[in-house]
Amino acid sequence: EYELDDCILHEVGELPELIPKTEDSTTVSADKEKRRKEQLKRRRKCKRLLIERIHDSQLEYVQDKQSPKEIWTTLKNVFERKSVASRMHLQRQILSMRFDGGRLTDHFLRFDKLVREFRGTGAVMDDIDAVCHLLLTLGSAFATVVTSIETMAEENLSMEFVKCRLLDEETKQKGLGVDSLTAGNEAAAFSGMKMQKKIRCFSCKKEGHKSVDCTEKKKKKPQYYQKQHGAKANVAGTSERNSVCFVGVSGGEPQKVQRRVKWFLDSGASDHLAREKELFVELHKLSKPIEIAVAKDGEFIVAEHAGTVKMFSVVGGRSVECIVQDVLFVPQLRYNLFSVVRIEKAGMRVVFDDGKALIYRGDEIVVCGARRDKLYELDFRPFDCEKSLLSCGRVQSDSVLWHRRFGHLNERSLTDLARNDMVSGLTLTVDKGVDQTIVCQSCIEGKQTRKPFTPRGGKHSSRVLELIHSDVCGPISPHGLDGNRFFVTFIDDWSHFTVVFLMRSKDEVLGCFEQYEALATAKFQTKVSRLRCDNGGEYTGRRFKQFCRTKGIQIEFTVPYTPEQNGTSERMNRTLVEKARTMLLDSGLDKRFWGQAVRTAAYLLNRSPTSAVVYKQTPFELWEKKKPDVSKLRVFGCETFVHVPKELRKKLD
Known part of the structure; x- marks a missing residue:
């Protein structure tokens, strides 16, 4: 398809002036002969410039055209289509466009070309719409920066600003050695080092090899440890770990924990990072430590342990038990960081609104936070496993314990088990009985049903048609x-x-x-x-x-x-x-x-x-107001003989 290059026309500069607006011939007086010759010269130059920029395969369209205006009009009619079909075709191309690797600058050129052609058909696409379409073309490798752009006000958004942010993210990922732009890897795998001579083993502290290839480390580690923990540690060292799991929504007052722990929401972190060891309820050593790049170029910190963190978030006066799996233990950090990427991969979403950060699981808010000094701090309270278990043991009665052991069996059946001696090993006694005032939150949520509609005790209507x-x-x-x-x-x-x-x-x-x-x-x-x-x-x-x-x-x-x-x-x-x-x-x-x-x-x-x-x-x-007469009732569908009136019958009918 032939396309007239506007850039070349602007370089010529004289072309718009060379194309006359009218082709009417006028009688030229003797004193205007010089002007007529200049006009003819300009027309020849214009025609030559147009012909030079038309491909040989397209010269057939303008071969019989004499004036530059005719050539220009013919080219516009042939190649500048402004039909509905052209708009739909270009819009479909824009919506289906995807960045599948390579350089972002090349992707921007292809996108701008489609937008320019789309606007050339007479369609309207403002800058905000163009920005939204551009962000839709990007893959998951740019999910973090796209999320941050989505939270910005429209008046601060422009195509140039968005392109600069995306190019900065591309440069950052290339500097960290992330291959997500071409391979489509969703998580950030921090390498931090590009040159083999700068690699240093953090087991033997020698340069030239990594810890996973360290011979001294393999000598020190027992064989049984590699068999038992190798597979689990390898999974923990990759980017495909299970991210976040929120469970156990409990009503009532929040947990009686006075100390708060600072967790900050980070859109640039690929994993959850914790600096306090006492937050973990389970912690294991990674067979392959993870290098984590920091803001300063060329520097990184190392995470050698990962585990599960159990905390409580306070939402609207109630406590929500949060279990966060595969959290990296990094004591060198200044604050604990909560990864936005991991939250999204867990099927949840983060909403920033009016200085607040809300994490939704479906339509339910499970974690909330507020902005503190340009950072979003989440409202988390640590969970003390030992104290919590002791507290539960003191409060929980024997009947509640056996109720749970029997899979939330009803109180009457538990009493029958104890009174009739139907099983052995049951510590509930007949005289103690079962607490009939037990309120089990799990039973309320899992067994609740709507009460049956009781039949009305008598007729409500007192007359017909009431x-x-x-x-x-x-x-x-x-x-x-x-x-x-x-x-x-x-x-x-x-x-x-x-x-x-x-x-x-x-x-x-x-x-x-x-x-x-x-x-x-x-x-x-x-x-x-x-x-x-x-x-x-x-x-x-x-x-x-x-x-x-x-x-x-x-x-x-x-x-x-x-x-x-x-x-x-x-x-x-x-x-x-x-x-x-x-x-x-x-x-x-x-x-x-x-x-x-x-x-x-x-x-x-x-x-x-x-x-x-x-x-x-x-x-x-x-x-x-009378009894029905059923003497004429017959079985539905039975055979009958229909009497035909004599007016409708013939002689022999």
């Missing part, structure tokens, strides 16, 4: 004979009389209810007072609510995800579907007759006894 229950059932497959896929029920709470309407879609509910309300009010000369239904869109729509307001009907919506509150309609729909399915199976009719089966089921239920009516009457009798 309360109407309604619900929609469907879609039902296959379609009915008339293309129906749904049915809606209206149940009078006082008589339990049920009316069914078949529908093709849910938006017909309003029309069905209008018909039901008109027939019912005309029959009983009384109005519908309340309508109980779920939160479906067919009931919460504006037109449905407006109709109910006009008729003075109060709508009682159920609580979301609580179908038990509309149990009358839910149970009726289930009964109708079960009876219809059974009748279809018994009759052998096609499933397309489900609509007729449902209406027949409602007809029969209105003439059947129900526990909802306490007067030993059927819903039909309460609704119609």
Whole structure:
């Protein structure tokens, strides 16, 4: 594809002036002959400059053009497309662009070229949008600097500033020997040394080799230690260790620990670093020590141990137990550092807002911190294992202990075990019994269920049409004979009389209810007072609510995800579907007759006894004020003979 190079045109300088705006020929007077010749000369020069910069394969487009304006217009029409397809193509290229290695400067050139072409089509992309698209093209190797840029205010962001920050990060990673730019390694593997002559072993203190290759170290280390601890230490020395694990959210007051330990959030650290040995609940020596580069060029510190740190964070007056695995023990540090990279790899996120740093696990805040002298200090309290265990032993009763030993067995079963001597070794005695006031936090969280909805003790409605229950059932497959896929029920709470309407879609509910309300009010000369239904869109729509307001009907919506509150309609729909399915199976009719089966089921239920009516009457009798006549009932789907009127019959029919 040919592209006119704007840079070359600006170097020529005269080209914009050489292209005339009009091509109209005018009669030139004798005193303007010199000016005419200069104009012709400029046109020839312009045409020559344009032809020189057109590729040989593209000269066919302008071969028959005489003036430079015609050449320029033809090139713009052919190559400067401003269609929607061109915009979509360029935008798709920008969104799919990824930095897969190499130099960042080359990546910036390719990105700027696409943005310039995209803007050339007439599309609008401001500087902030361009910065966001550029950051999206970067891989995980730049996750730290991208996170820091995301927290900055928009007025401080510019494309030049972002490029400088990214180039600084590239230079920093190359200086530390990180191969993440080309290999895609997510973690920073600090080497700190590039030249073999500067390598110094920290086992024998000699130069020229590393500790892992040190022969003196291998002589001193026992063979059994290498077998037992080698694999675990090697894992701890790589960048693929498990990062952070938060467990045990406990309510109530924070742990009674007065001393605070300073942990600072660090976006540049690839691992969690701790300087205090007493913070670790488990600590082991690494078979391959890790060199950690510091801010000063050419200097590094060494971590020879790693382990697990257990702490408590205080969030909103409650304590959250935090277990942080694979923390490097570095006593030379001035402060303990909490790695943002490790937090993100653990599936959590860090939010900086108004001088605060919040660490989220899903939608829950597990650690919070505040800005202190341009650094974010996290609110952590150390965990004393020995004191905590002693405290738990004093407070915890025998019943709670055995409750936990038996996998959180209920108190009644524990009492039965002790009273009936069903097992041996149980230290609970019958006279001591089990503490019935035990409140187990784990049981509350793991076994909690919603209390059952108790049946109401009597009829709440005192008259017909005081309360109407309604619900929609469907879609039902296959379609009915008339293309129906749904049915809606209206149940009078006082008589339990049920009316069914078949529908093709849910938006017909309003029309069905209008018909039901008109027939019912005309029959009983009384109005519908309340309508109980779920939160479906067919009931919460504006037109449905407006109709109910006009008729003075109060709508009682159920609580979301609580179908038990509309149990009358839910149970009726289930009964109708079960009876219809059974009748279809018994009759052998096609499933397309489900609509007729449902209406027949409602007809029969209105003439059947129900526990909802306490007067030993059927819903039909309460609704119609007379006993139903069932002498004409026939089995659903049975064969019948249809009488044809004589007006429609022929002589021999």
